[in-house]
Amino acid sequence: MTSMDPRAEIREFLRTRRARITPDQAGLPAYGGGHRRVAGLRREEVALLAGVSVDYYVRMERGSLAGASESVLDALASALQLDDAEREHLYALARESGTRPTRRARTTTATIRPALHQILDAVTAAPAWIRNGRHDILAMNDLARALYSPVLADPRRPANTTRFVYLHPERAREFFVDYDQIARDAAAMLRSEAGRNPHDKALIELVGELSTRSELFRQRWASQDVRFHRTGRKRLHHPIVGQLDLDFEALELPSEPGLQLNIYTAPAGTPTADGLALLASWAAGHEHLPTEYPATRTR
Numbered sequence: 001m002t003s004m005d006p007r008a009e010i011r012e013f014l015r016t017r018r019a020r021i022t023p024d025q026a027g028l029p030a031y032g033g034g035h036r037r038v039a040g041l042r043r044e045e046v047a048l049l050a051g052v053s054v055d056y057y058v059r060m061e062r063g064s065l066a067g068a069s070e071s072v073l074d075a076l077a078s079a080l081q082l083d084d085a086e087r088e089h090l091y092a093l094a095r096e097s098g099t100r101p102t103r104r105a106r107t108t109t110a111t112i113r114p115a116l117h118q119i120l121d122a123v124t125a126a127p128a129w130i131r132n133g134r135h136d137i138l139a140m141n142d143l144a145r146a147l148y149s150p151v152l153a154d155p156r157r158p159a160n161t162t163r164f165v166y167l168h169p170e171r172a173r174e175f176f177v178d179y180d181q182i183a184r185d186a187a188a189m190l191r192s193e194a195g196r197n198p199h200d201k202a203l204i205e206l207v208g209e210l211s212t213r214s215e216l217f218r219q220r221w222a223s224q225d226v227r228f229h230r231t232g233r234k235r236l237h238h239p240i241v242g243q244l245d246l247d248f249e250a251l252e253l254p255s256e257p258g259l260q261l262n263i264y265t266a267p268a269g270t271p272t273a274d275g276l277a278l279l280a281s282w283a284a285g286h287e288h289l290p291t292e293y294p295a296t297r298t299r
Helices: 008-020 043-050 054-060 071-080 084-097 114-122 142-147 162-166 169-175 177-194 201-214 216-223 271-284
Strands: 128-132 138-140 232-239 243-252 258-264
Touching: 008 054, 008 084, 043 054, 043 071, 043 162, 084 114, 114 128, 114 138, 128 142, 138 142, 142 243, 142 271, 162 169, 162 177, 162 201, 169 177, 169 232, 201 216, 243 271, 258 271
Parallel strands: none
Antiparallel strands: 128 138, 128 258, 232 243, 243 258
16 A cells, blocks of 8 residues: 555545534534434434535545535535544645545655754753654654653664554553553544645554554554644653653744654642652663654654
8 A cells, every 4th residue: 555545534434423423512403313223323414414415425435525615525524523623634635636546745854953952952951852743853852762661662763652552561561651642642643633734654554564463553543533632731650750740842943844843841849840840850860861862853
């Protein structure tokens, strides 16, 4: 397989979004009572809510969004009660629906500019690292390397957080306190990336590897869920300093499309802030921590 199939992606995404909404949730009378043969809304009910013909909606759910106007996509998103991440995914699928399968993928370089390394190194009190849309770790500061040492213990490079979550579940469950949520988020973010860039060969290979080796990933991938991961709380159990309840911010890098800067912080005076300070001291005494991706550092 050289790319995701946009038509199949559209079919499954619309079908699963339609199946989760009941007529009552959509404000429609539940004709047929308990004898409805489909989960959620019928196709004709979605068409009614979106203000399009049944034939037109059926064509869309069969995988054809090519030519759909922005107003039609907005109406469809409203009918299916999509959140912001799902709306963006729908628009990405629509853009890809009209492209030829030979279209070259957008790629992100594995070489991180020295200026970005300088930014990471300047952040000394917080773990900071850069990843791409596939969740490959491309660069980290010293505190991030210490924090993510369980992930980096895998000698495979570049280290990949989603591969760690699904292919090393015992270690991942020890490290991520909220493992189940982390696993859901990781698959949902990869699904979002696949919608934006379905011809990314490395992404396709990663999804194939995870699908082959992890039943849990196959289940999560089949759900068609998509999600933003821009800010929030992450609870980690570090083998050296114990539990850390970290606030995270994920910042897009406009100069490097497809890359994201992640920074973890904690309010001053909290046990987590003390834990980060202790981790920094520990890291200072361990100069041979696993590195993130040797080829990325250029001087």
